[in-house]
Amino acid sequence: MSPERIEEAAIQLFSEKTYPVVGMRDLSDAVGLLPGSLYVHINKKEDLLQRIVEKGIQRYLDAIEPVVESDQTAPERLRGAINAHMRVLAGSLQQTRVAFHQWTYLAPTGKRRVVKLRRRYDALFSQIIDEGIEAGEFRAVKSARVTVLAIIGMLNSATEWFSPTGELTAEQVAEVLADGVLTGLVA
Amino acid sequence: MSPERIEEAAIQLFSEKTYPVVGMRDLSDAVGLLPGSLYVHINKKEDLLQRIVEKGIQRYLDAIEPVVESDQTAPERLRGAINAHMRVLAGSLQQTRVAFHQWTYLAPTGKRRVVKLRRRYDALFSQIIDEGIEAGEFRAVKSARVTVLAIIGMLNSATEWFSPTGELTAEQVAEVLADGVLTGLVA
DNA sequence: CCTACCGATCGGTAGG
DNA sequence: CCTACCGATCGGTAGG
Numbered sequence A, B: 001m002s003p004e005r006i007e008e009a010a011i012q013l014f015s016e017k018t019y020p021v022v023g024m025r026d027l028s029d030a031v032g033l034l035p036g037s038l039y040v041h042i043n044k045k046e047d048l049l050q051r052i053v054e055k056g057i058q059r060y061l062d063a064i065e066p067v068v069e070s071d072q073t074a075p076e077r078l079r080g081a082i083n084a085h086m087r088v089l090a091g092s093l094q095q096t097r098v099a100f101h102q103w104t105y106l107a108p109t110g111k112r113r114v115v116k117l118r119r120r121y122d123a124l125f126s127q128i129i130d131e132g133i134e135a136g137e138f139r140a141v142k143s144a145r146v147t148v149l150a151i152i153g154m155l156n157s158a159t160e161w162f163s164p165t166g167e168l169t170a171e172q173v174a175e176v177l178a179d180g181v182l183t184g185l186v187a
Numbered sequence C, D: 001c002c003t004a005c006c007g008a009t010c011g012g013t014a015g016g
Helices: A003-017 A024-031 A035-040 A045-069 A074-091 A093-101 A108-134 A144-161 A170-183 B003-017 B024-031 B035-040 B045-069 B074-091 B093-101 B108-134 B144-161 B170-183
Strands: none
Touching: A003 A024, A003 A045, A003 A093, A024 A035, A045 A074, A045 A093, A045 A108, A074 A093, A074 A108, A074 A144, A074 A170, A093 A144, A108 A144, A144 A170, A144 B144, A144 B170, A170 B144, B003 B024, B003 B045, B003 B093, B024 B035, B045 B074, B045 B093, B045 B108, B074 B093, B074 B108, B074 B144, B074 B170, B093 B144, B108 B144, B144 B170
């Protein structure tokens, strides 16, 4: 038994039932140990959540940061960031479900660490939008902040409705989303 | 003590800490009763959640249905629906937080009732999009389904970031969102 | 609406 | 990694 296998089982269980509802006995059943034996490998339940959340967000930072720093136009970078987001999402769907919604169950110290990571994620999209408006590539929206929050909210919502077995691949979904964000719905 | 006052306290507590983490003792403290005395007024904890969720979604149906059925163009109705959504959101922010995210804690029977309501909400936006494409008022998006899910996801995300004390009113946020959805970001 | 309490389950630990 | 168990807390109830 490795801490990694316990973490994988925890990702599965937390994503299905949420952190407070998953008991250490559910987790020990899932990996084939008795409840007390889990503590040979981990310190406490909350440490599992902390690691799952931090690594889960880090995947997005690693994928999106290079896109934002590239020398493409703002519309191209936004399209690229949306594509990167959807590819990470498809590759770590359950972990994302835990990372984006369940960090709120962490104690204040752990929560602060997560908030910092979330701010970095947020800042990536902010940068594209701000630079695009500055360069005249995007129109002067009435609120850049709300625009960023809306785009991120839209992307995060895919966590709930994207299906790896659905009709569209992650890349195809990204294309629909990017088209919508860039050119809108009106004919 | 009325069941309504208990329900209000439950909305507040569930929205702050989520259903499984709120104990009946938290709730009884909030309304000034002893834990056992709550059961004079309610049957069980889950009934509270069920009612909060159903009424919470119903507010959205009541506000958006007339907009969808009106005889405006699809772009006008989409703008109206987004506006209606944001006004309900601002008027019942905490209840919305419970209704949109915590219905998953209900037992299967209750969950089925909620899924029906959610489908009706979903169908309202689907109808506008489908009719708008049909009428040539919207461009032929690559996936109407993903488009609808993205718009709803964006609106639902406002539940997490909208602040009644923020710079923009709900109506102003709705305008930014509708502009974005209808005409996109590109200059 | 309170007193007093129920059985079940929780995260976690001592000792081997 | 198991045995055996801890104190705390959970939703809920009987009887007044």
